[in-house]
Amino acid sequence: MTGAGEDFEAARLTVRLGAIVANYRTYCRMTGPCAVAAVVKADAYGMGAAAVAPALAGAGCDTFFVARLAEGVALRGILPQARIIVLDGAQADAVPALLTHRLIPALNSLSDIAAWSAAANAARTTLDAVIHVDTGMNRLGLAADELAILSGQSAARLSGLNIVLVMSHLACGDEASPMNAQQLSRFKQALAMLPPAPASLAASHGAFLGMEYHFDLVRPGVALYGANPQNTAQNLMQPVAILTGKVLQIRGIDTGDSVGYAATFRAKRPTMLATVALGYADGIPRTLSNTGAAAIAGGRAPIVGRVSMDLITLDVTGIDVAPGDEAELLGDTVSLSEVAAAAGTNEYEILTRLRRMPRVYEGRAGQTT
Amino acid sequence: MTGAGEDFEAARLTVRLGAIVANYRTYCRMTGPCAVAAVVKADAYGMGAAAVAPALAGAGCDTFFVARLAEGVALRGILPQARIIVLDGAQADAVPALLTHRLIPALNSLSDIAAWSAAANAARTTLDAVIHVDTGMNRLGLAADELAILSGQSAARLSGLNIVLVMSHLACGDEASPMNAQQLSRFKQALAMLPPAPASLAASHGAFLGMEYHFDLVRPGVALYGANPQNTAQNLMQPVAILTGKVLQIRGIDTGDSVGYAATFRAKRPTMLATVALGYADGIPRTLSNTGAAAIAGGRAPIVGRVSMDLITLDVTGIDVAPGDEAELLGDTVSLSEVAAAAGTNEYEILTRLRRMPRVYEGRAGQTT
Incomplete structure (x- = not known):
């Protein structure tokens, strides 16, 4: 790929870095005096962690969450001083790289805890650590039986940590479910079973469930990138991702002519089509075939026919469009939530x-990648 | 991202480069003496053009198709001598880069033709060109009215080309549709209206419609990467993409416990879960939630709960699995066509x-990227 900004793209x-910073500050205002970390896993939800993380650090963010160890290693090269937490954990084969790059698992x-404590003791040092307790996701985190064991033996098992x-x-967290209060209650029980430490339960949506969900640190992710953290209210976040393609x-x-693969669209009237250089390889979900829409030349044009790998076809009848x-396809007019709903998925997957997109970063000098 | 092969990934x-080469050779055998080009757009359908294209060139492929101009520029840096055809065309602002990098639009x-012919005449040279005629996709290519104009003025309009x-x-092309014969007929009519030149109609699937679809060059894409080009027959292609994640x-x-976001799975019996480091940011479609499956430890484990951004959860009850x-999630056991069908999309979108995946290239020395 060539660099961004080539006029032939x-x-x-x-990516509006200024909007990401503004969204971060909205969380700071809303949850203060609670600390606000940033989740930048999955390459900052597709927006590019190498540009996004420094912008957030410049706004005062000092704690970043990633999923993969490799993401943490890359981020350490960009932010030498930040606190970087790796959600995937500390399996034994991950420990050397965690140590080398000063990452916090x-x-x-209990197995992660044992591996990390052993590393601390072997190095005769103290290592920072995050304890992740599961309160109902059943995905990652200490199960109730493991928590009980840890609680009874915390001095020994947390040695060096x-x-x-x-x-x-x-x-x-994104709905009014009784499970939220249940998880809150379980989390408080877990905290009472462990040595005193700062606590965090809420991500983007959870921070809007009320102050009792804030604890010491909230950790927004998808909302920083423009998604609406309140499904039933106006979006307080600014749009971040603007996806455009040329005709x-x-x-x-x-009338009667078909468009695209498998001829799934047939014109009911003489129709003007615009073929645009964006397809599912660029992240336009194929489920937007004959469903999504684009903003173009002041109008709104439906996607007709199947989304193909590199191209979509718009019905621009009555709109003054030129090659x-x-x-x-995503931005100020065609919102992230609209695209997600039309595609039958969530905002996270869209982002x-x-x-593949060549990208331009707006709002911070010297951070075009 | 760190390089491939780090043991903490x-x-x-x-990506089995040897399988890509074998699949390419299957097309050569089947369509000979017809020439076989390779479609490597969308970063070689996600497999990595920088490794894939040299492997194919080593197998004798000398013509490559890309979609975007930027893809062509990148490929020229990798293959200095190959014939590289850019499907997006020759809009006026693309002409300088096409010339600089010796790309063939x-x-x-007619507007593309005018821009490219003008470039040839301005440089007092002859430029190679591909003419793309539309025969029913209504996506890109000369429409019937444009073809008629070109046919009547071909000497002037193709000056310098x-x-x-x-x-x-x-x-x-992937189904037994009457539209295939119709497009074949229209294509032959178009060829008769233009100066004599080599011709190409068939991509991966079209090559299996019979010799009359082969003309002078076939241009497989998705089948090179393991997709089945014959929906109703055994797959003659070798699997190329093997996607694995660690537990x-x-x-x-x-019984009764829920798993993952929105608690969409509830256990009907005591259940063993394995959480695996792959999610939709890695390309596991979210539509595989509670639907897809993985091969693990000699068994087959269904995906339970929602696919999340970085993680999936498998039901491994009765399978001897360890962290x-x-x-x-994709490979020799869980086939590309199975994944596409379960996800409700096609093989192309899956690939x-x-x-995001760190990747390892098998089958060619010195081409790990």
Whole structure:
């Protein structure tokens, strides 16, 4: 791939770093005096961690969550001083790289705890650690039986470890589910069973469930990148990802003519089509076939026919469109939540698919990658 | 991201370059004496063009198709001598980069033809060109009215151009549709209207429609990467993409316990769960929630609960699984066609989503990237 900003690029993702910072500050205002970390896993939800993380650090964020160890290693090269927490844990084969790159594992099991404590003791040092307790996701984190064992033997099992955070994760934080209160209650019980330490339960959505979910640190992820953390209210977040593609060709077709693979669209009237340089390899879900829409030349144009790998076809009848015009498939007009709903998925999956895109970073000098 | 092969990587895509070459040779055998080009757009359908294209060149492939101009520029840096055809065309702002990097545009419209011919004449040279005629996709390529104009004025309009290929693309090449014969007929009519030149109609599936679809060049894409080009027959292609993730944690849950976001799975019996380091940011479609399966430790384990961004949860009850074991989500056991069907999409979209993955290239020395 060539660098961003080449004028021959037919499609582009614009990432508004200023909007990410503004969204981060919205969380700081809302949850203060609680600390606000940033989740930048999955390459900052597809937006590019190498540009996003420094922008957030510049806004005062000093704690970052990643999923994979490899993501943590890469982020350490970008942020030499930040606190970087690796959610995947501390399996024995991960320990050397965690140490080398000064990463803090989220310890998900007694086995993770044993591996990390052994590393501390072998080095005759104290290592920072996060304890992740499961309160109902049944995905990662200490199960209730493991927590009971740890509670009874915490001095021995946590030998050499400085617990900087005890965390858990909500399964239904984006809805008004009784499971939220249940997980909150279990989390408080878990905290009471462990040595005193800062605590964190809420991610993007959970922070809006009320102050009792905030504890010492909230850790927004998807909302930083523009998703609405309150499904039933106006979006307080600013749009971050602007996905545009150029019109490659315009053509008129007649009533009855078909469009695209498997001829799934047939024109009911003489129709003007615009073929745009964006497809599912660029992250336009194939489920938007004959369903999604684009903003173009001041109008709104439905996607007709199947989304193909590199191209989509819009019905631009009645809109004054020319080759070279840009169509917005995601942005200020076609919102992230609209695209997710039309595609039958969530905002997270839409964002994390935007990976091939050449990209331009707005709002911070010197951070174009 | 760190390089491939780090032992702490929790998930990995293995790309079998030898299988890609074998699949290419299957097309050569089947279609000979016809030439066989390779479609490597969308970063070789997610497999990594920087490794794939040299492997194919080593097997004798000298013509490569890409979609975007930027893809062509990148490929030129890798293959200095190959013939590289850019499907997006030759809009005026693309011409300088096409010239600089010796790329051949697929001319999709009279406007593309005019821009490229003007470039040839301005440089007092002859430029290679591909003419793309539309025969029913209504996506890219000369429409019938444009073809008629070109036919009547071909000497003037093609001034300075050396037509190395006239191509079109089938809309329903993967099914027994009457549209195939219709497009074949239209393509032959188009060829008769243009100066003599080599011709190409068939991609992966079209090559199996019979010799009359072969013309001078076939251009397989998705089948090179392991997809079945014959929906109703055994797959003659070798699997290429092997997607594996490590088990991060094992836990037992009780009857009635829920798993994952929105608690969409509830255990009907005591259940052993394995949480695996792969999620939709890695290309596991979220539509596989409670639907897909993995091969692990000699068994087959269903995905239970929602696919999340970085993790999936498998029901491994009755399978002897330990943390660190690898689960295959795509490969020799869980086939590409099975995954596509379970996810409700096609094989192409599955492949092109495998973009975050650290990867290992098998079968060619010195090409790990």
